[in-house]
Amino acid sequence: MYKSVYHDINHFEMEPVGDLEINDDEVLLKMQVCGLCGTDIHKAVDKTVQTPITLGHEIAGEIIKAGSSVEGFKAGDRVFLAHHVPCFTCTYCKRGHYSLCPQFKVTNVDPGGFSELIRVPALHVKHTMGKIPDDMNFETGAMVEPLACCLHGFEQIRMHPGDNVLILGSGQIGCLQVQLANHFLADRVIVSDVNPYRLKKAQAVGATDIINAAEDDVIKTVKDLTGGRGADIVIISAGIGALLQDAVNCVARGGTVLVFAPFPKKDIPIPAYRFFEDEISIVGAYSSTPYNYTPALELLKKGVIDVQEMVTHRFPLSELNDAISLAHDTTKEALKVLIVPDEGR
Known part of the structure; x- marks a missing residue:
């Protein structure tokens, strides 16, 4: 052996x-x-x-x-x-x-x-x-x-039936999260990535909308798809620090950002005014x-x-x-x- x-x-x-x-x-x-x-x-x-x-x-x-x-x-x-x-x-x-x-x-x-x-x-x-x-x-x-790790992540967010969910990253974890979001009765499940093949996989397992981040403006597209509101739940499933900025700019008022990927240990600027003015939340989930x-x-x-x-x-x-x-x-x-x-x- x-x-x-x-x-x-x-x-x-x-x-x-x-x-x-x-x-x-x-x-x-x-x-x-x-x-x-x-x-x-x-x-x-x-x-x-x-x-x-x-x-x-x-x-x-x-x-x-x-x-x-x-x-x-x-x-x-x-x-x-x-x-x-x-x-x-x-x-x-x-x-x-x-x-x-x-x-x-x-x-x-x-x-x-x-x-x-x-x-x-x-x-x-x-x-x-x-x-x-x-x-x-x-x-x-x-x-x-x-899948248990993904469930632990969903425990950290207050998802409601009919929520719009944005998943940043359509790798293996992102595709599991697409299916969980549908299971928990999301309205739209939007997925962004730079890999067209993985985006097609996300669509195959239930994503309602896909965004090629290498070609399209993710923030604008999410706002267009949600009538200007943004996504109620944003899940970061790729370890790219800049995605936190995108997530905070995409999340709806009263919404939640779930950090489900490790970031480099350095400061990431975000529009912090949104915590008070829009009552957004940022939570993390490990393992x-x-x-x-x-x-x-x-x-x-x-x-x-x-x-x-x-x-x-x-x-x-x-x-x-x-x-x-x-x-x-x-x-x-x-x-x-x-x-x-x-x-x-």
Whole structure:
């Protein structure tokens, strides 16, 4: 069994996983699918993590061994998995900010999702692992975690039936958010991007209007589409600082901007008068919480969210760097990229 280890920009090595011993309250998982997340791409392209490290966290696989004290799971079970677990008792957790918990980021699976074999610690077995239904494939199961993140974002906004929603960025997350906005009864779901292929994908999963930001004035077009009001909800789903300015200029009076992508750590000027005069809100959402996984799974089970329409590429684990290069190139016709184990290694 092998893992893909990130050493440097454009430098991944396939290395043996070695012996992964599990405790009585842990499980050993064979990875079947691991989705390539935008944060994985950001970490690899910009080297924002200490190396060597095995990335990946949108995991679906099969349990090959369960510890003697594990309840509810057994060898042969097909499961999805998320990588961080809050403590549920700190000040942040008590206020409902589970992803801000000091324990959250220090918990992880071993060695990471881009590994053919994964040790699932006890906290993850208890709080972030769930069974994939028999009639659901591993690819859909791997989408539970990113969909849960999107649900966490929608928890931060006060969306009403009939709202106009603008999504800045039509990548994999943007396409999930399009479908959620429709599920929560949006009137118009407007999507902007510079990639025509991704805009067509957004339209295919339910966007009512698309804007090519490389050709059209996003702010003017949004105002035209909404009768001059602007969008009640604006979701930033691409890590481009200038989009915050566009979002604040596009949001309607009384509306909300959701920041759902990491920005560079530098100041971004915005028209701050709108907070007082127009009662706009800007909120952020990072990752997911254990309470988002069941709703995400149910939305997938019931076909409310179509993820197969989004999947464009599948790469073997040994070609992870090529997968990241493709997904990072905004000129390519790629949306959701999945990583699968190498056959016959």
